[in-house]
Amino acid sequence: METPTPYHLQSPRTIVKKIISMKRQQEQQSKIILQPRRRTTPAMWCAAIAGFAFSVLLILAGLVILIVYLSVKPRTPSFDVANAALNAVYIGSPSSYYNGDMTLVANISNPNHKMGVVIQSGALELFFRGRLVSAQALPPFAQPRGHFTVLNVHMLSSQVVLPPEVAADLLNQMRSNKILYTIRGSFMVRERFWSWHYTYRLTAICDIELTAPPSGVLLDRRCTTSK
Numbered sequence: 410m411e412t413p414t415p416y417h418l419q420s421p422r423t424i425v426k427k428i429i430s431m432k433r434q435q436e437q438q439s440k441i442i443l444q445p446r447r448r449t450t451p452a453m454w455c456a457a458i459a460g461f462a463f464s465v466l467l468i469l470a471g472l473v474i475l476i477v478y479l480s481v482k483p484r485t486p487s488f489d490v491a492n493a494a495l496n497a498v499y500i501g502s503p504s505s506y507y508n509g510d511m512t513l514v515a516n517i518s519n520p521n522h523k524m525g526v527v528i529q530s531g532a533l534e535l536f537f538r539g540r541l542v543s544a545q546a547l548p549p550f551a552q553p554r555g556h557f558t559v560l561n562v563h564m565l566s567s568q569v570v571l572p573p574e575v576a577a578d579l580l581n582q583m584r585s586n587k588i589l590y591t592i593r594g595s596f597m598v599r600e601r602f603w604s605w606h607y608t609y610r611l612t613a614i615c616d617i618e619l620t621a622p623p624s625g626v627l628l629d630r631r632c633t634t635s636k
Contacts (some may be wrong), residue, residue: 457563474602483524484520485611486613490592490630492513493619495511495588498583500571504506505572514561519552522555524600527598538575539591543565588625594611595611595613598610
């Protein structure tokens with residue numbers, strides 16, 4: 410790298426050129442710094458006003474929907490087992506295979522008087538002492554305001570393996586003529602109010618008590634429904 414020539418050894422012409430070059434650079438930099446800003450065009454003002462108006466409309470629409478929703482006071486549908494019949498139960502040996510036949514009459518009610526609902530999908534599961542012994546899918550259906558739907562569900566079980574202690578408990582309950590089952594319902598519900606839709610999952614739990622088959626009838630049930 411070459412060493413620059415000391416300033417006092419340079420020719421007057423060279424020094425003058427450098428001074429002029431430095432002044433030009435300073436003038437260009439000052440022009441860049443002092444360059445005036447662009448003026449806001451009418452199109453930009455119109456776009457800003459339109460964006461602000463759209464934001465205000467969205468906020469107002471959200472407030473209207475919230476006020477209407479609170480005035481309607483929507484409630485979740487309720488699930489209940491209106492009746493049940495235990496037609497058959499058979500425990501195979503020595504492998505403790507469970508075979509059963511149960512008929513359920515389920516009732517799903519829409520308590521809303523201003524809002525209809527749609528059950529988009531659903532399923533019922535039958536448990537004995539926490540062991541799944543049967544499952545049945547339900548077809549989708551709509552419920553207008555304040556209506557209820559009655560479902561006849563056939564729960565069949567075939568060759569379901571049970572632990573020996575669970576099978577023994579079931580046999581003891583059959584001898585005592587009181588058999589306890591648990592039904593779990595899972596539903597995908599969509600609420601409809603004008604053009605507004607809201608979808609959520611609904612879960613129902615029913616503990617039922619029946620007499621022994623072949624003419625097992627419903628003695629008692631306790632059902633809860635929650636989101």
